[in-house]
Amino acid sequence: MNNSIALKSILTKEIQRFTRIWVQTLVPPAITISLYFVIFGSLIGSRIGEMGGFDYMSFIVPGLIMMSVITNSYSNVASSFFSAKWQRNVEEMLVAPVPNWVIVAGYVGGGMCRGILVGLIVTLVSLLFVDIQLHNIWVIIATVTLTSATFALGGLINAIFANSFDDISIIPTFILTPLTYLGGVFYSISLLPEFWQGVSQVNPIVYMVNAFRYGFLGISDVSLVTAFSVIIFFIVTLFTIAMVLISKGIGLRS
Amino acid sequence: MTYALEISGLEKTYKGGFQALKGIDLTVEQGDFFALLGPNGAGKSTSIGVITSLVNKTGGKVKVFGYDIDTDLEKAKSFIGLVPQEFNFSQFEPLVNILVNQAGYYGLSKSVAIQRAEKYLKQLELWDKRDEPARSLSGGMKRRLMIARALMHEPQMLILDEPTAGVDIELRRSMWDFLKALNEQGITIILTTHYLEEAEMLCRNIAIIDGGEIVEDTSMKKLLAQLDVETFVLDLQVNLTLSTLTQFAEQSKSIAYRVIDDHTLEVDLNKSQNLNQIFEQLNTANIEVLSMRNKSNRLEALFVSLINKKSSTTKAKHQSAVVGVN
Numbered sequence: 001m002n003n004s005i006a007l008k009s010i011l012t013k014e015i016q017r018f019t020r021i022w023v024q025t026l027v028p029p030a031i032t033i034s035l036y037f038v039i040f041g042s043l044i045g046s047r048i049g050e051m052g053g054f055d056y057m058s059f060i061v062p063g064l065i066m067m068s069v070i071t072n073s074y075s076n077v078a079s080s081f082f083s084a085k086w087q088r089n090v091e092e093m094l095v096a097p098v099p100n101w102v103i104v105a106g107y108v109g110g111g112m113c114r115g116i117l118v119g120l121i122v123t124l125v126s127l128l129f130v131d132i133q134l135h136n137i138w139v140i141i142a143t144v145t146l147t148s149a150t151f152a153l154g155g156l157i158n159a160i161f162a163n164s165f166d167d168i169s170i171i172p173t174f175i176l177t178p179l180t181y182l183g184g185v186f187y188s189i190s191l192l193p194e195f196w197q198g199v200s201q202v203n204p205i206v207y208m209v210n211a212f213r214y215g216f217l218g219i220s221d222v223s224l225v226t227a228f229s230v231i232i233f234f235i236v237t238l239f240t241i242a243m244v245l246i247s248k249g250i251g252l253r254s
Numbered sequence: 255m256t257y258a259l260e261i262s263g264l265e266k267t268y269k270g271g272f273q274a275l276k277g278i279d280l281t282v283e284q285g286d287f288f289a290l291l292g293p294n295g296a297g298k299s300t301s302i303g304v305i306t307s308l309v310n311k312t313g314g315k316v317k318v319f320g321y322d323i324d325t326d327l328e329k330a331k332s333f334i335g336l337v338p339q340e341f342n343f344s345q346f347e348p349l350v351n352i353l354v355n356q357a358g359y360y361g362l363s364k365s366v367a368i369q370r371a372e373k374y375l376k377q378l379e380l381w382d383k384r385d386e387p388a389r390s391l392s393g394g395m396k397r398r399l400m401i402a403r404a405l406m407h408e409p410q411m412l413i414l415d416e417p418t419a420g421v422d423i424e425l426r427r428s429m430w431d432f433l434k435a436l437n438e439q440g441i442t443i444i445l446t447t448h449y450l451e452e453a454e455m456l457c458r459n460i461a462i463i464d465g466g467e468i469v470e471d472t473s474m475k476k477l478l479a480q481l482d483v484e485t486f487v488l489d490l491q492v493n494l495t496l497s498t499l500t501q502f503a504e505q506s507k508s509i510a511y512r513v514i515d516d517h518t519l520e521v522d523l524n525k526s527q528n529l530n531q532i533f534e535q536l537n538t539a540n541i542e543v544l545s546m547r548n549k550s551n552r553l554e555a556l557f558v559s560l561i562n563k564k565s566s567t568t569k570a571k572h573q574s575a576v577v578g579v580n
Contacts, residue, residue, distance in 0.1 A: 002361035009358025016351065088342035092352075092403070095306045095336050096359035097328035253310050254268065254303070 006098045007106050014110025018076055025076070025114060026121060029068045033122045036064050037129040040186065052188050052219045057130045062213040063185030066147065068122045070180060070205065071172065073115030073148040077107050077155035078168040085159065090252060100246045104156065104239065111152030112145065119144055133216055139224065140215030146231045147208040151176075153238035160242070160251045184209045189221045204234055256320040258284045258333075258411050258442040259305065265313030266300050266466075274300040276466040277314065282459070284319075284410075287437045288444045289457035289474070293561055297466040298446045299339060302415050306336045319410060332360065335409035337400045339416045339446075345389035349380060349399060352388060353406050360407035367406065374402035377432070394425045401432070411442040418449060430456060450554045454478070464561050485549035486529075488519045491542035502539035509535070520549060 018025040037057070045056035052059055084090040093103055126132060134140070154171075162168045183205030189197055200206050211227035214220040220227070246252065259282040266275040275297050282288045292298050303309030305316055307327060316323045318330035343352050350371050357367030375381040378398040383391060388399060397417055404412060414433070418426045426449075433456060437443050447453055453460065453474075460477055462470040470477065493516040502511075509532060510522040519541075521532055536543060 005361045005363060006359050009355045012358075013347075013351070013355050016347075020346075084344070087344055088340060089344045091308055091338065091342045092356055093359055094308055095331060095334065096356070096407075097331040097361075098359050099328065249310055253308055 003099060003102050006096070007102045007109075010093070010098075010103065010106025011109045011113070014076075014080060014107065015113055017080055018110070018114045025072070026118060029072060029118045030121050030125050033064055033068060033125050034128075036060070037126065041129055052217070054217055054219075058133065058217065059188075059213075060186055061126050061130055061132060062216045063183075063209045065119050065122050065126065066144070066205075066209050066212045067180050067185055069115040069119040069144055069148050070151045070176065070208070072118040073111045074151040074155040074158075074172060074176060075168075076114040077111035077152045078159045078162070078172075080110065081107055081156055081159035082162045082165070082168050085162075085251065086165075094252060100243055103246060104153075104242050107156050108149060108152040111155055112148040115148035115152065116144060119148075135218035136215050138215075139211060142228070143208060143211040143215060143231075146228070146235060147212070150204075150208075150231060150234045150238065153235065153242055156242050157238060157245065160245045162251075179203050179205045184213075184221060204230055207231060256284070257281045257317070258286065258319060259444065260317040260320075261301070261305075261314065263314035264301065264304060264311060264316060266297075266304060266309060267312045274466050275304070275311075275314075278463065278466070278468050280461055280468060280471065282411075282442060282444060284442055285437070285440050286442055286459055287433075287457045288442070289453035289460040290444060290446045290463060291450070291453055291460060291557060292446075292463035296463045298463055299415055300466075301463070302336070302338075302413055302444075302446070306334055306413065307331065332407070333410045335404035335407065335412045337397075337404045337412070337414040337417050339419070341396050341400070343388050343396075343399065343403065346387050348385045348387055349375065349391075349402075350384040352399070353403055356403050357406040362407060370406050370408075371402075374405050378402050394421045397421055398429070401429070405436075409441070411444065412436065413444045415446050416448065417445070418447065418452060426452070450557055462557065462560055469560050469563075483522050483524050486521050486523060486546050487514070487549050488521060488536075488546050489544045490517050490519065491544050493517065494519070494541070498539050498541055502535060502541060505535045505538055506532070 040060060041057035045060070048056040050056070050059075081090070123132065154176075155168075158168055158171050182200065183203050184200070189200045189206060192200060207222055207227035207230040210220040210222045211224055211231070214224060214227075259280070261278060261280040263277045263279065264275050265273070265277050267273045278297070278301065280301075290298050290301065300309055304311045305318065305323075307323060316330075319333045321330040321333070323330045347355075350368075353371040353374070354364065354367040357370060358364070362370070371384075372381070375384055378401060380391075380395060380398055380402065383395065388396065391399060397419075401414075401417065404414075412433075417433075418429055421429065430452065433443060433445075437456075443456075445453065445457060457474055459473050460470070461468050494513060499513065509527065512520045514520055523529065523532065533543070
């Protein structure tokens with residue numbers, strides 16, 4: 001059995017899915033990010049002045065790109081895997097000799113492709129508003145890749161447990177969005193009172209946004225080693241959970 | 255000898271406590287055309303679900319071409335092609351993508367997958383629809399799509415769970431021919447169906463499952479030989495008159511018959527009698543027969559009697575248990 005072909009099949013199917021409905025998947029982030037730039041960057045940002053030694057617009061660009069990557073990686077896998085459960089075409093993979101890790105890797109890979117592609121689109125849109133600096137391209141690539149993998153895994157676990165389409169919007173609405181907004185996208189956590197700085201340490205998105213911002217601007221509220229350790233910890237944990245759930249057939253086999 | 259399918263002591267109890275399979279044993283030989291029949295809720299789809307790993311069993315063993323699904327699941331899966339009861343493909347994908355992806359899950363290269371997709375879409379008369387999304391197909395086309403999909407990796411055993419449900423008679427017949435041709439090529443076929451005529455026509459061996467237990471497991475010939483009485487409906491050329499009927503009644507004292515209307519007779523034929531005797535007596539009574547047919551499918555009569563027997567045994571057991579408790 002050639003697992004690489006099975007993996008490629010799942011990945012191709014996933015990429016075909018989100019590109020087939022590009023108006024729903026690729027255009028909205030570009031519009032949303034443009035609005036953020038106009039409102040927070042140009043209108044409000046010009047009154048804020050500098051943040052972390054950079055003008056506000058330049059400061060928020062990495063966070064906004066990362067926000068799009070997180071949201072799209074998560075929602076791609078959550079909606080695609082849940083749709084496959086709902087239409088029962090997930091059974092096409094379950095009856096075939098596809099190892100569980102290939103199923104996980106295929107869906108997560110699809111989510112990462114959408115997240116990174118949306119990240120690129122948003123980066124291109126941001127060039128219309130601000131000159132983007134590059135401090136360390138490898139940190140940018142590593143952070144975006146690992147972050148999209150983390151949230152694609154999260155989306156997969158959400159879809160495994162989901163019993164209705166409502167269930168795949170609850171976590172993004174009530175957990176993901178607040179964590180992202182409180183994750184230092186719009187501000188440096190050093191501005192927060194000490195207590196809230198401590199609380200922010202348990203928010204994984206703080207580490208992702210700051211590592212990503214370091215790649216662009218060379219500034220970060222947390223150390224890179226800590227940031228990558230946290231991200232890798234989440235990837236390993238979520239991958240293990242996803243594998244156990246699929247192996248046991250939770251939400252998939254009766 | 256390695257069986258295509260070997261099931262022993264298979265049990266499935268669902269979370270709510272419902273026991274769908276109560277330790278069934280079953281073997282299917284390689285190259286067989288096997289019918290798995292039973293009323294709704296008998297355990298047919300659960301059995302198929304366990305064999306194809308869509309349902310987790312709670313006990314027993316399943317081997318596919320000698321490979322135990324507990325230890326060699328991926329190898330066992332590679333032998334099976336499944337045509338499920340419900341449509342389970344993405345409604346939004348074009349047919350050719352569905353088939354090519356499915357082949358990919360079995361490790362087939364894209365070039366081989368495209369060739370096979372063309373082959374099976376043409377054989378199942380879906381080639382013209384290859385680029386259309388699956389949701390645009392009619393019910394019969396969707397069933398054929400699932401057969402094409404199940405054949406993409408050219409499995410040695412094809413399991414079809416009510417493949418002709420809701421399919422018109424013309425299409426059903428063409429599907430029968432297609433399945434017969436596959437079986438002649440050596441593919442083992444396991445079929446569940448509610449059309450007993452279909453099972454009788456296609457299958458060599460049969461198991462009947464009811465209440466999660468196998469109540470019969472034999473060859474079609476042996477099962478049909480159990481039928482004591484067959485009822486034939488005779489359509490007559492001319493109106494029956496009192497005199498012809500009286501004459502027929504005098505000659506055919508050993509034959510049970512009923513007058514349905516003045517053009518129709520129903521005759522019960524038991525194993526010791528033959529059709530020649532009846533025709534001889536009808537001839538003598540000047541009753542001309544235009545056509546003749548079985549009143550019901552032979553397998554249907556046996557099926558009903560076996561299920562009824564099981565049901566009355568269960569009731570009796572239940573009653574004696576209740577008496578015992580009292």
